[in-house]
Amino acid sequence: MNHDESPVLDALAAYHRQDYANFCPPGHKQGRGADRPVLEVLGADVFRSDLLATGGMDDRLSRGKVLERAQELMADAVGAEQAFFSTCGSSLSVKSAMMAVAAPDDVMLIGRDAHKSVIAGLTLTGIRPVWVRPRWDAELHLAHPPSPHAFEQAFEEHPDAVGALVTSPSPYGTCSDLQGIAEVCHRRGKPLIVDEAWGAHLPFHDDLPTWAMDAGADVCVVSIHKMGAGFEQGSVFHLQGGLVDPVRLKQSADLLSTTSPNVLFFAAMDGWRRQMVRNGTELLGTALRLARSARAEIDGLPGLNVLEERLVAKEASHDLDRLQIMIDTLDAGISGYQASDWLRAERAINVGLSDHRRIIAQFTFADDEKSADRLVTGLRDLTRTSLPTPRSVVLPRPEDLELESVMSPREAFFAAQEAVPSGDAVGRTAAEQLTPYPPGIPAILPGERITAGVVDYLRTGVAATMAVPDAADPSVRTIRVVRAG
Template identity: 50%
Template sequence: MLSRNAHKSVIAGVIINGVEPIWVHPKFDAERHMAHPPEPDDVRDRLREHPDAKGMLLITPTELGSCADIRGVADVCHAADVPLIVDEAWGAHLPFHPGLPSWGMDADADLVVTSVHKMGGAIEQSSVFHLQHDRVSVDVLKQREDLLGTTSASSLVYAALDGWRRQMAEQGHGLLDTALRRAERLRAALDELPGLAVMGDEIVREGLAAEFDPLKIVVDVRDLGITGMQAAEWLRAERHVDVGGSDSCRISASITHSDDDETEKILLEALRSLVDGADSIERQRPVRLPEPRALELEQAVLPRAAFFGPAEQVPAEQAVGRISAETISPYPPGVPVVAPGEVITEEVVDYLRSGIEHGFLVSDAADPSLETFRVLTRP
């Protein structure tokens, strides 16, 4: 996402003071029904269209492990004299082994924000900034952090962050080397199981992503006749195994520095059991997945204006063509399908409604059942 505002809106990752967001669309993967990060040329084109943009926010790696060409995007941004901010929530481990994708700081990003509690060893809410160059003012960054952060910081969070940093500095290469070998064994074993399609670095060879994090075990289960959500529920109920994520197509798991032979064995045996037991899982009506481009909705009103504007609840069938006054993020995977200010389409309503029937949770909508939608009141 590009921002026309001062650096503060880019750093916070939100739209402030009614500033228009300029979306750099991801690379859609129709076969896998997922989105990969945009390429440098995509960013260059948008910067040329919007020369007054003030910064670029890039999300990489994705939750499913596909990674952007950070250095390429950084070169494009710096040629336009704008900073590159990387949301590297799933990349805490990247600096500590050469067999992993590029770390944003090594790839010349100006600011990297990392959620260490995801792929690192810190506790929940443990995140850090990494800053270099002079395109983002350290004083401005500190002021914004003071504005948004708590005045009652947790000593446990700080201790966990420092403990993780020291462990990785002293032992990280060896621990991650073991994790990479473990992930390679798992991927090879799962490739032999019928009905499972394990995503790997073929997405790089196909030109869909610049790099791939091999510690993400992403398994498409559609050939078993079930969805990822059903697979996750079955694994939890029948094998007492929780996977990291699921959606209508797949499940995903993360191999980390703390896994061992026992956890590797448990995951592999659980997925073998899933293959053997898939026929016993009740078939449900499929989620009506839209074409990828149907998810690119028209932004008719600024998000802030739509969210705080006069709104009403209308039946789902009457929401088509109206402007959303809310965010709608089906879980799993928890990624917004509709943002405030976007025009709701029939394809999106069908997708969301079929997802509700299938088991989606939509906690951020005013009506989680999606029988009604919150839309801007017509003038």
Template identity: 80%
Template sequence: MDHDESPVLDALAEYHDRGYLDFAPPGHKQGLGADDAVRRVLGPEVFHSDVLATGALDDRRSSNRVLERAQELMADAVGAQQAFFSTCGSSLSVKSAMMAVAAPGETMLVGRDAHKSVIAGLTLTGIQPVWVRPRWDRELHLAHPPSPEAYDEAFAEHPEAVGALVTSPSPYGTCSDLKSIARVCHDHGKPLIVDEAWGAHLPFHDDLPTWAMDADADVCVVSVHKMGAGFEQGSVFHLQGDLIDPVRLKQSADLLSTTSPNVLLYAAMDGWRRQMVRDGRELLGSALRLAHAVRASIDELPGLRVIEKQLVAKEASHDLDRLQIMIDTLDAGISGYQAADWLREERAVNVGLSDHRRILAQLTFADTPERTDRLVSALGDLTRTSLPAPSSVVLPEPRDLELEQVMLPREAFFAAQETVPVEEAADRIAAEQVTPYPPGIPVILPGERISAGVIDYLRSGKTATMVIPDAADPSLKSIRVVADT
């Protein structure tokens, strides 16, 4: 296919050249009706390209196949059979993939390190999860992805499972052995869904972890805005093989998605695909070399330690996206929360993730030595700054974090509920999910029996400034539980 073509961008250019006059949404009429302050901050060009997908970008019958051709080019670029664009983020895309594989009441194997959007999918659909547990690292205090053997054992125990869902890469950049997990799934005749939200760039350079389609996954979901050059909410799900019905997948997406998609998101994804086919290998190669140099520079700073080899050691992750730089702050005597806050407040530098002992700096092909020099300089200043001793976070044994699922997430979410003080929540069944963010992996799910260890972990985390935005009570003084009957 001709990857110099960009159907959405070309259609937008024609729209501007012809000077169409719209008596249809959007109501701002090319920004003419927008508030002056809004236009000044956002820029007039944003409004200029905010047009209807059907009836403006394309005609009312979509006879120019603008979006369809853009999706065909995307699939060809990454070696998938089909690609579908989403303007509602990978949160929608992963729910669509789940609905395409499993019906309400059916069983699906799900890695317990899943993003909260997967839990929302379980709540919406009534799918029965069989949790496949991550591997806990006692030294680093983080979870590595579940092993292929864990999925094989789960299928042996639950032959009724209709498929499996894996999250890879994780928000830390760690990756599952997707090829082996896909082989396990296919040996059982079942499809593999990969939530690859952090891996949109993987198809375009050989030194990056294995792309899910190359690992024989059946469907994978990517967020173009995370590691690509799309706007927030731009997502693509890719499909191959014959284990998932493409019509069912599209219909599932239609059930959940907006009928008023933002053309700006389509255009950015379309243009990014062209950019990657043309220059992706060179751009990503430069980014990987820059990341290597940044790692070395950070490792020379006192009290900071770049975590890399430990993440791909025996019994750890299968691979690592080295554009994600994990920095341990433990030896500096500060928490990751403190480091992230200080960098933002004192040096206007934002990092992508922080926890009780780490921050994560995400690099992409957009970064330059000038930008990373500023990051390293800010980190150097951080090591010379005196900060109060961090609040201690209680880290329970892994068994205390592996809560018992006693009700389906959907059943618990819709059950009669009551709010109890958090100190009285132990042994009660959760009616809500409680998710430290980032990275967005729930600690408590609807339907799980809450343990005292998890309560201690979350309460001490809150004292240490952990953010839990999705709880009914973000201060975590109380929690919603299933009412006693």
């Protein structure tokens, strides 16, 4: 295929040349009606290219097949059989994949380190999860992805499971043994879905972890905005093999997605695909070298430790995306929350993830020596700054985080509920999910029996400035539980 082509961008350019008069949405009429202060902040070109996908970018019958050709090019670029664009983020794409594989009351094996969007999919569909436990590093207080052996055991215990879902890379950049998990699934004729939201870039450089399609996944979901050059909410789900019906997958996405997709998202994804095919190896190679140099400099700063080999040791993760730099701040006597807040407030530097003892600095092909130096300098200044002793977070034992599921997420979400003081919630069945964010992995799911350990973790975490934004009470003074009786 001709990867110098960019069907969406070409269609937008043709649209502008035609100078259409529009008596259809959007109401701002390509920015003519937008308020001047809005234009000054957002820019006129954003509005100029905001138009209908059908009846704008393409005609009312989509006879130009603009989106279809862009998706075919994306699939060809990464070696998938089919690709589908989504403008509602990977949260929608994951739900669509789940619906394509399982029906209400079907059992699906799911890594317990799944993103909250997976829980939303369970609540909407009525799919019943069998949780596959991650491997726990009690010293680092970090969950490594579940192993193929864990999925093998889960299938032996639940042979009726219709498939499996795993998250890889994790928000920490750690990766599962996807090839091993795919082999476990395929021996049984079951499909593997991979939430690869953090891995859109993986197909385009050999020194990055193996991407899901190459490892044998049947469906994988990627967020172009996370490590690529798409706008927020731009997502693609890829399909291969004969275990997932492409019509069912497309219909599932259609049920959940908007009928007013943003053409800007399509254009950015289409253009990024062309950029990666042309220059991805060079751009990502430069980014990897830059990240390697920054790792060494950061690791040499007093009190800061860059975690790398420890993350891919035996009984840990299978691989690591080394564009994600995990920085442990424990020896510096500060929390990751403090480090993140100080860098933003004092040095205008934002990091992607923070927790009680670490931050994640994300490098992409958009970084250069100047941005890398700014990060290293900011972190050096941080180590020379006196910050208050951080609030202690009660770190639960692994078993305190392995909550018993007594109801399905859907049953618990729709059950009669009540809010009780968090101390009184111990032993009760959760009716809501409570998710430290980022990374967005729920500590408590609807339908799980709440333990004292996880309540202490969340309460002390919030006191230490952990964010739990999806809780009905973000202070976690109260928790919503299934009403007794």
